[in-house]
Amino acid sequence: MNQTNTRAYNFNPGPSALPLEVLEKAQRELINFRGTGMSIMEMSHRSSTFEEIHNGAIARLKKLFSIPDDYEVLFLQGGASLQFSMIPMNFLKAGQKAGYIMTGSWSEKAFKEAKLFGEPYQIASTKENKYRNIPALQDIQYDLDAAYVHLTSNNTIYGTGWHDFPDTGNIPLIADMSSDIMSKPIDVSKFSMIYAGAQKNLGPSGVTVVIIRKDFLETAITEIPTMLKYSTFVENNSLYNTPPTFGIYMLGEVLNWIEDKGGLSEITKLNEEKAKVIYDVIDRSNGFYTGHATPESRSLMNITFRIAEELEKQFLVEAKEAGFVGLNGHRSVGGCRASTYNAVPFEACQALSDFMVEFQNKHQ
Structure with a gap:
């Protein structure tokens, strides 16, 4: 990704993405x-x-x-x-x-x-x-x-x-x-x-x-x-x-x-849509991606998952090369984490979803 012309897909856990319009x-x-x-x-x-x-x-x-x-x-x-x-x-x-x-x-x-x-x-x-x-x-x-x-x-x-x-x-x-x-x-x-x-x-x-x-x-x-x-x-x-x-x-x-944006009711709908496109990939991956949280306790803000140990580092390397930032899990637990806070656009979440599907297809 050409970083000079395009903003990163920012999934940092905090400080995190801010709305481009505000910046x-x-x-x-x-x-x-x-x-x-x-x-x-x-x-x-x-x-x-x-x-x-x-x-x-x-x-x-x-x-x-x-x-x-x-x-x-x-x-x-x-x-x-x-x-x-x-x-x-x-x-x-x-x-x-x-x-x-x-x-x-x-x-x-x-x-x-x-x-x-x-x-x-x-x-x-x-x-x-x-x-x-x-x-x-x-x-x-x-x-x-x-x-x-x-x-x-x-x-x-x-x-x-x-x-x-x-x-x-x-x-x-x-x-x-x-x-x-x-x-x-x-x-x-x-x-x-x-x-x-x-x-x-x-x-x-x-x-x-x-x-x-x-x-x-x-x-x-x-x-x-x-x-x-x-x-x-x-x-x-x-x-x-x-x-x-x-x-x-x-x-x-x-x-x-x-x-x-229409207040919290509209923000909620958008957050649910953003999380869904990523959780759906995890749930359909037949175990290639493993979510940490049980489905009934899943966060809409922080999506945590693991990949087979030998592929996790490769996933993070390729994700970084593709313009995704902040996908490393917390240093205390490892793994991967996508933080989809309010200001993270739907397009970034869809791009990550697509990347995860492509990565699975290449490495499964």
Whole structure:
């Protein structure tokens, strides 16, 4: 593929593909943002120009994701990994327990951090099955006095995702939605808190979105460092310190793009079509390609599969030569992975599907 004239088929797991239209608009506005004579990266985060960008992104996110009025939307830094610590630091009091549902590496990391602040326990785990599936809802049992229940909605490394969420009643439910936020409509009111790194479906790396219910926020511990309190950022509209201004601008433009595409209902249809053309090849390959996730737990965002060991390296070499980027599985598990986030066009997924069929025909 001539890389100078054609964009790569980008299946990177994060940072991942961004909509071409958004990149082109950012390119046009990069040096002189809307007649200000400055780049968005040069202007004050206290300026009226940036305030309009910042508040516009929050408003768009609330509208597209149908976020109820009793929730706050924050733009933080530190990625989802910092949230692994901030959540128990704010909401897990001494002697309290918190339930964690274990579905992969990221839930393991969140659980490890929570151990530093309280008494987390594993509600359910599919580790014995090599994280090939999501726990059945009827198998999820938790203490009624738990401070909260935590889950990871989509597992980038193992290629599994939740299609229905547990009803935890009066126990606050917290979700790490870093790799599938804004890929489909959800009922936000089921959750006391949702958080997500932006670098999969929302924009470039550097911004972390936190959606938190006001009454849950009121239960937070207060004797912790200022920069680690959610209330600090609520009280200052996420502008307590200098925010990642360019990332927030890009996030707002990605949300505009989602709106222009018809909102989450249309994005969902497209994501289902993209995933189907790849999963169909795996399912019809008679074992040449082996999917990691069980069919009922398959992710629409991360499609993980293996090929016979002697051919896997060759597949990745030939795929790279054909212009496909980011198909290597995570370093901890190996294999292959196609991350089909919102901005990955259908044409890229169809091209990968065709390449997989051709590769099988050549090497079977």
